[in-house]
Amino acid sequence: MTATGRPIQIDGLTKSFGSFVAVDQLTCTMSPGRITGFLGPNGAGKTTTLRMLLGLVRPTAGTALIGGERYDQLANPLQTVGAALEATSFHPGRTGRDHLRVLAAASGVSDQRVDELLELVGIPAAARKRAGGYSMGMRQRLGLAAALLGDPGVLVLDEPANGLDPEGIRWLRGFLRHLSSEGRTIVVSSHMLSEVQQTVDDVVIINNGRMIRQGTIAELHGAPRTRVRTSDSAALQEALRSADLAATAGPDGALVVETDDHVRIGDLALGARLPIYELVAVQTDLETTFFELTEGTNRNLEGGDPR
Numbered sequence: 001m002t003a004t005g006r007p008i009q010i011d012g013l014t015k016s017f018g019s020f021v022a023v024d025q026l027t028c029t030m031s032p033g034r035i036t037g038f039l040g041p042n043g044a045g046k047t048t049t050l051r052m053l054l055g056l057v058r059p060t061a062g063t064a065l066i067g068g069e070r071y072d073q074l075a076n077p078l079q080t081v082g083a084a085l086e087a088t089s090f091h092p093g094r095t096g097r098d099h100l101r102v103l104a105a106a107s108g109v110s111d112q113r114v115d116e117l118l119e120l121v122g123i124p125a126a127a128r129k130r131a132g133g134y135s136m137g138m139r140q141r142l143g144l145a146a147a148l149l150g151d152p153g154v155l156v157l158d159e160p161a162n163g164l165d166p167e168g169i170r171w172l173r174g175f176l177r178h179l180s181s182e183g184r185t186i187v188v189s190s191h192m193l194s195e196v197q198q199t200v201d202d203v204v205i206i207n208n209g210r211m212i213r214q215g216t217i218a219e220l221h222g223a224p225r226t227r228v229r230t231s232d233s234a235a236l237q238e239a240l241r242s243a244d245l246a247a248t249a250g251p252d253g254a255l256v257v258e259t260d261d262h263v264r265i266g267d268l269a270l271g272a273r274l275p276i277y278e279l280v281a282v283q284t285d286l287e288t289t290f291f292e293l294t295e296g297t298n299r300n301l302e303g304g305d306p307r
């Protein structure tokens with residue numbers, strides 16, 4: 001596989017519509033061989049950012065570069081970046097296959113590649129029917145096939161999980177994982193972290209056009225913790241503390257210990273002659289984290305049209 005993923009570098013990117021600042025000095029990077037979740041609530045500025053990256057909207061200030069070049073500077077744009085921004089923009093009277101063939105012909109891609117791609121995205125039969133009758137999930141798959149026509153090293157997908165059923169989402173996860181393992185740069189936007197948390201390696205979270213958080217999904221999960229219940233929480237807390245393990249008591253009497261080393265906790269409890277009634281990893285609820293990061297500040301929920 002020859003796919004060459006290039007980094008996406010966004011620097012001070014800003015877009016104003018009149019006095020309304022849709023994207024506000026955004027700076028972030030998205031790397032080859034990684035799947036980046038580009039996240040934010042409705043109206044955060046995700047689509048506007050992706051449209052600037054793809055040369056469809058002119059930035060008011062700042063730059064959005066692909067391997068150091070603006071989209072309009074790329075020598076072979078279709079072979080460099082594939083994008084699926086909207087799942088609805090297909091001619092309803094044309095079959096999915098014909099739609100791809102038209103796009104393929106315009107960019108020097110063979111009909112054979114079209115059929116391969118339809119097979120790859122799982123709609124070889126449906127693609128012979130008119131796109132007007134497609135379900136949202138089928139349109140998503142067709143959009144994905146269109147984005148992959150030029151075998152690009154960078155793939156930009158706006159809300160690709162929208163309209164997919166659980167099986168479709170599982171399929172998409174595996175498919176994107178495979179494409180990223182080939183070294184491609186993959187960007188997936190979503191307004192729901194829970195929808196993509198199992199798919200992405202990195203996250204860029206924005207709200208009101210501004211950067212809120214950038215990092216790995218592991219960083220967002222935070223340090224590992226364990227919940228443990230015993231007959232005498234204070235005694236166990238003391239035993240843990242003497243082994244340099246911080247533990248806090250919850251209202252229900254269980255302790256939350258700052259480690260995922262269950263064996264160590266078990267051994268320390270045994271040493272203190274304390275029974276263990278419960279010992280489980282504390283799962284971070286990323287949707288709550290996401291909500292807390294963006295909560296109460298969404299300009300689109302304040303009433304009135306921001307435009």
Ligand SMILES: Nc1ncnc2c1ncn2[C@@H]1O[C@H](COP(=O)(O)OP(=O)(O)OP(=O)(O)O)[C@@H](O)[C@H]1O
Pocket residue numbers: 017020022040041042043044045046047048049191300306307
């Ligand atoms: N052409 C435009 N003219 C005026 N305002 C616009 C225009 N395009 C987008 N906006 C506004 O910019 C803000 C960001 O929109 P954008 O579509 O980028 O958000 P988003 O994060 O993709 O949201 P969603 O998840 O709802 O698709 C919104 O308040 C939107 O109304």
